[in-house]
Amino acid sequence: MPHLFTIPKNYVVTYTAAAPKIDGNINDQVWQQAAWTDEFVDIEGDLKPKPHLSTRMKMLWGDSCLYLAVKMQEPHLWANLTKHDQVIFQDNDFEIFIDPDNDARDYFEIEINQRNKIFDLFLPKPYRDKGDALISWDAAGMQNAVQLQGTLNNPNDKDIGWTAEFKIPFSNIKMGFGSGAPAEGTVWRINFSRVEWDTDVKNGKYVKQKDAKGNNLPERNWVWSAPGIISMHAPERWGYLQFTKNKSAGGISFKVPYADLQKQYLWLVYYSQQKYRQQHNTYANSLADLGITSAEAIIKGIKNTLAVDGSKHQYLATISDADGKTWTITNDGLLRMQK
Numbered sequence: 001m002p003h004l005f006t007i008p009k010n011y012v013v014t015y016t017a018a019a020p021k022i023d024g025n026i027n028d029q030v031w032q033q034a035a036w037t038d039e040f041v042d043i044e045g046d047l048k049p050k051p052h053l054s055t056r057m058k059m060l061w062g063d064s065c066l067y068l069a070v071k072m073q074e075p076h077l078w079a080n081l082t083k084h085d086q087v088i089f090q091d092n093d094f095e096i097f098i099d100p101d102n103d104a105r106d107y108f109e110i111e112i113n114q115r116n117k118i119f120d121l122f123l124p125k126p127y128r129d130k131g132d133a134l135i136s137w138d139a140a141g142m143q144n145a146v147q148l149q150g151t152l153n154n155p156n157d158k159d160i161g162w163t164a165e166f167k168i169p170f171s172n173i174k175m176g177f178g179s180g181a182p183a184e185g186t187v188w189r190i191n192f193s194r195v196e197w198d199t200d201v202k203n204g205k206y207v208k209q210k211d212a213k214g215n216n217l218p219e220r221n222w223v224w225s226a227p228g229i230i231s232m233h234a235p236e237r238w239g240y241l242q243f244t245k246n247k248s249a250g251g252i253s254f255k256v257p258y259a260d261l262q263k264q265y266l267w268l269v270y271y272s273q274q275k276y277r278q279q280h281n282t283y284a285n286s287l288a289d290l291g292i293t294s295a296e297a298i299i300k301g302i303k304n305t306l307a308v309d310g311s312k313h314q315y316l317a318t319i320s321d322a323d324g325k326t327w328t329i330t331n332d333g334l335l336r337m338q339k
Contacts, residue, residue: 003045003228004267007256009239011037011190012249013059019067020060022165024116024147026069033247034058034069037224040194045226054161055194055222061243064181066173068166070094072194077150077159078206079114085135088112088119089195089219094164097232098173099189100180102260103335104235105131107189108173110139114162116146126233128274129333143167155201182243187257191227191238196220236267259327259337261299262319265306266329268292269317273310273331283310283331 013034020030040055042048057070072094079091088111089095099107104126111119120139125131144166150159174180182188197219198209208216221230225239242254272290273283284290287308297304299321308317313331318338320326326338 001268001271003226003237004264004271006045006226006228008237009038009225010242010254010256011035011059011239012242012244012252012254013061013066014247014249015243015245016060016062016067016247019062019065019167020069020165022143022145022167024145024163024165026058026071026163026165030060031058031069034060035249040192040222040224041226043193043221043223043226043230043232045228047228051196051220051222053196053222057192057224059241061182064169064171064179066166066168066170068096068168069163070165070192071163072161074150074161075158076155076199076206077114077148077152077162078199079117079152081113081117082115084117085119086117088117091115091195092197093195095193095195095232096166096168097191097193097235097238098168099235099238100173101175102187102189102257104189104333106175107235108137108139109133110142110166110168112144112146112164112166114146114148114152116144116164118142118144123233125333126235128231128233139168140172141169142172153206155204155206184243184245186243188241188243189235189238190241191232192224193232194222196222236263258300259325262304262321262325262327263329263335265297265304265319266317266327266335269306269308269315270329270331270333273308273315273317282312283315284308285310285315 020028036056054073060067081091091113093111093113096110109121122134122137146164149161170180199206227234227237276284295306302321304321306319315331318328328336
């Protein structure tokens with residue numbers, strides 16, 4: 001599973017005392033200080049061709065909010081959904097995923113379509129671990145806006161694209177007490193996705209392309225940091241957002257946390273155990289049964305030892321280094337640091 005060991009993207013988000021105006025116009029002077037991300041890629045990374053339409057974005061932060069601006073090339077603007085908390089990815093959309101404490105749980109998702117309609121939800125744990133979405137959660141205080149560079153739902157012309165802006169209060173994307181505001185050097189896990197449906201024009205309307213059985217063709221998923229699998233609900237594979245009070249990211253280098261490099265091996269066990277249980281109706285009790293040929297890993301020059309203890313219904317995997325830095329993962333994806 002080589003995708004588990006590719007390093008996710010990172011972005012150093014700089015501070016602004018002046019908030020951008022949230023109107024969908026991302027040419028504000030405030031935005032000139034922020035760097036563009038890399039172009040979005042396919043959700044499976046290098047396994048699939050690069051997207052044929054451009055998507056990139058910028059971020060800033062202030063004392064109480066995170067600001068985002070995204071620019072998407074789109075020759076055919078269309079959107080059908082008109083109500084809050086409809087399943088917005090049934091239209092072409094842009095999506096935000098935020099895990100502020102990097103525990104691969106308790107994360108937030110926000111989707112927007114070209115009509116500026118929002119689907120916002122909270123997930124206590126990913127769907128793969130039998131998690132369920134709390135759709136009644138709303139990003140209270142969030143401001144969002146869309147501008148179209150073209151005309152909506154008009155197949156008779158060729159459009160340029162669309163832009164979107166967000167102002168997301170820190171107080172609304174946190175667990176527990178406190179404001180949720182980051183400090184210098186704080187690191188979040190974050191990712192962004194663009195859903196794009198292939199369409200035809202029939203009777204003057206955009207309709208999704210279908211297969212021979214009449215089912216919609218799968219949507220395209222273009223992302224900032226590719227998880228390597230067709231799922232955005234793998235928070236351990238999201239990118240990194242590092243906060244600085246500086247107005248420029250120049251000279252600030254990001255380093256993947258040592259603990260996250262340890263956790264890569266735990267996620268290898270996690271996904272290998274999922275596959276093993278599908279085949280054998282039990283969890284493996286040894287690394288060898290999972291096809292993991294060595295219990296040793298060298299991480300930043302430090303020897304680490306991987307182990308697993310499994311039974312029919314559960315397992316615990318552990319990675320420890322010579323200094324006693326130990327992490328565990330269970331069959332429901334729960335990570336813990338051992339003290």
